[in-house]
Amino acid sequence: MTLLDKVVRALERIAPLSLAETAWDNVGLLVEAPTPRAAATRVFLTNDLTTPVLAEALADPAVGVIVSYHPPLFRSFKRLTLADPKQAIALRCAAAGVSVFSPHTSLDNCLNGVNDWLASGLGAGHAEVINPREQTPEGHEGAGSGRLFTLDQPTPLTTVVERIKAHLRLPHLRLAMADRHKSELVRTIAICAGSGISVLAPVTADVYLTGEMSHHETLAAVEGQTSVVLCEHSNTERGYLSAVLSGRLESLLRQDGLAEATVVCSQVDRDPITIV
Numbered sequence: 001m002t003l004l005d006k007v008v009r010a011l012e013r014i015a016p017l018s019l020a021e022t023a024w025d026n027v028g029l030l031v032e033a034p035t036p037r038a039a040a041t042r043v044f045l046t047n048d049l050t051t052p053v054l055a056e057a058l059a060d061p062a063v064g065v066i067v068s069y070h071p072p073l074f075r076s077f078k079r080l081t082l083a084d085p086k087q088a089i090a091l092r093c094a095a096a097g098v099s100v101f102s103p104h105t106s107l108d109n110c111l112n113g114v115n116d117w118l119a120s121g122l123g124a125g126h127a128e129v130i131n132p133r134e135q136t137p138e139g140h141e142g143a144g145s146g147r148l149f150t151l152d153q154p155t156p157l158t159t160v161v162e163r164i165k166a167h168l169r170l171p172h173l174r175l176a177m178a179d180r181h182k183s184e185l186v187r188t189i190a191i192c193a194g195s196g197i198s199v200l201a202p203v204t205a206d207v208y209l210t211g212e213m214s215h216h217e218t219l220a221a222v223e224g225q226t227s228v229v230l231c232e233h234s235n236t237e238r239g240y241l242s243a244v245l246s247g248r249l250e251s252l253l254r255q256d257g258l259a260e261a262t263v264v265c266s267q268v269d270r271d272p273i274t275i276v
Contacts, residue, residue: 010252020106031100040064046266071102121167146199154185176228
């Protein structure tokens with residue numbers, strides 16, 4: 001089996017593609033290199049496969065597979081040209097012998113995935129799935145979208161915010177505080193990585209934690225006495241790659257006979273928005 005075959009098999013164990021939001025998402029193998037790099041033993045992880053990130057990946061001759069959390073190819077197209085930045089990325093990967101795989105929402109919804117990792121930074125408490133899947137692969141019972149985290153002890157919102165900043169290693173984030181949380185403690189936090197309002201809006205919680213929401217969505221939440229913590233879209237996702245996924249994927253690859261396999265994370269990838 002090739003490096004790509006074993007990466008796909010390992011990722012299916014970690015985050016089965018059947019858990020993804022396939023009604024709109026584009027997950028799985030997106031680019032299969034026709035002539036893979038012969039000596040490739042390295043998997044390159046990134047949250048977003050941009051042109052600078054691609055240059056970083058292709059500069060390493062050991063990289064044979066790129067796992068991009070967000071799918072670089074999302075919308076349908078009728079031609080492949082270098083004039084389109086996303087298509088150019090796919091063409092350059094194929095030409096270099098590097099394949100591209102995207103797990104996206106399968107990695108959000110799986111057990112011990114992105115949303116569970118977000119919950120793990122909130123303190124002592126327990127999480128339950130907001131939208132459980134009715135049918136899940138064996139070993140993934142209880143998977144689904146979003147998490148509702150309940151703290152063991154009611155906590156000031158300011159303390160919760162500081163825990164989130166420490167967990168995500170962020171100097172700043174955006175906070176919309178409901179009036180009641182100027183004095184009341186918080187107990188429940190609804191979580192959805194990325195752009196999470198479609199998952200969070202039906203949930204009654206003290207706090208919504210996600211990457212981004214619109215102005216009016218945020219106003220509606222605060223009017224309903226739910227505070228909102230916004231970390232910017234990919235800041236709620238990126239840390240999972242180095243904290244959890246890289247180690248799990250490398251371990252599975254080595255168990256599958258690739259003793260020399262390594263998994264690295266992009267040093268160039270970052271959220272495009274900086275709070276200054």
